[in-house]
Amino acid sequence: MKKTIGILGGMGPLATADLYRKIVENTKADGDNDHIRVYIDSNCAIPDRTAAILRGGPDPVPEMLDALRNLEKCGADCVIMPCNTAHYFLPRLQERTAQPILDMREITAAQCAARFPGACACLLGTKGTLEAKIYDAALAQQGVDFLLPGERERDELMRLIYGVVKASRPLKPEMEAWHELLVTLRGQGADYFVLACTELPILAAALGHPGPFIDPTLELAKAAIRFCGYETK
């Protein structure tokens, strides 16, 4: 019996759409009936994760649990969350559900080790993800060497994530800012970039830079496909 996926979404909605499309496009299928059954709750009422972690903003867990209950009711066999920062709250969610929540950080770190052995990653994400060290243990576990953007670059990442992608602003005018950011980080020793905020693969796809990138959204999609017993393309 093949399994189904539940997407605990809305963090943000465009990133949720991106993950869902990546599941569909990476499933080996010749027609509608070869695909995986996917349940999504795009709960846009979930409070901001970075604000909760760093600035004492409202706890997002109650609204995340509300979505999780819907996915359970539908019958999802696993749960995935298209928000890196949200993984800070994964242990609190996992202890309240029997459904396995696939951990985007572990899946991503394994890809870093496999694809770029010995190279230095640069972790791009929200201040919540970077300052709460959300990825650090997973990367260390896989022996992945990495550097973090400095204060100026973190501000720029927050502007691109919150002020552009989440704010539904046009992406194209950010081409120069995005390329400049990556050049700076390259100069600091980054061999490749981990797009560890689900808004960033959307930006990267629109602004065409050679990277190289690791896209945690894509890796999560592929891991979920395999978890369900389907083949990836």
Next chain:
Amino acid sequence: MKKTIGILGGMGPLATADLYRKIVENTKADGDNDHIRVYIDSNCAIPDRTAAILRGGPDPVPEMLDALRNLEKCGADCVIMPCNTAHYFLPRLQERTAQPILDMREITAAQCAARFPGACACLLGTKGTLEAKIYDAALAQQGVDFLLPGERERDELMRLIYGVVKASRPLKPEMEAWHELLVTLRGQGADYFVLACTELPILAAALGHPGPFIDPTLELAKAAIRFCGYETK
């Protein structure tokens, strides 16, 4: 109190992803929390609609109802179906749910009348949609003049829908075939095209043709946004 959307999806999965993205991209929003809560059941077990209508294939209604029950359990205030052919079964679904199912045909026909008054539409869709006259009443109601593709063009549409988009084949190599099809139909009197199969807007976006087109997926997304009390962009 703003409302929520339930997407009865999986017919096909890529079209479901397309509708969901169009809802997100067309909602006026400055951040995650300004978006609409959307529930999706992408139920890929729903039997083929055209096969059921024209060739006595398995009835899709039980699996459609299964997805509808999940959307009800989540608390969706309205239901939308990203499959034009599936609208053949809308009355059987509507009589079994209190949630309003927004009718993509009526929404599309109203747009045809508003945007192309007096012009001749060409209805592009599956054989199920064309032969069961799924759109005819809605177009007639709005006084929209339209023509249907002939047998050869219907075969070509089925090949593009089933043999290319639903079969996860590359779209770009179909550029010439798609343009040729539209030129032929233009020669027969079509002033504009209604992309009345949810796989066709995906093809049209990838193959860049000036149309002009009416995209029922986009119109359904916008109608659902307005139904929920949100503003479209």
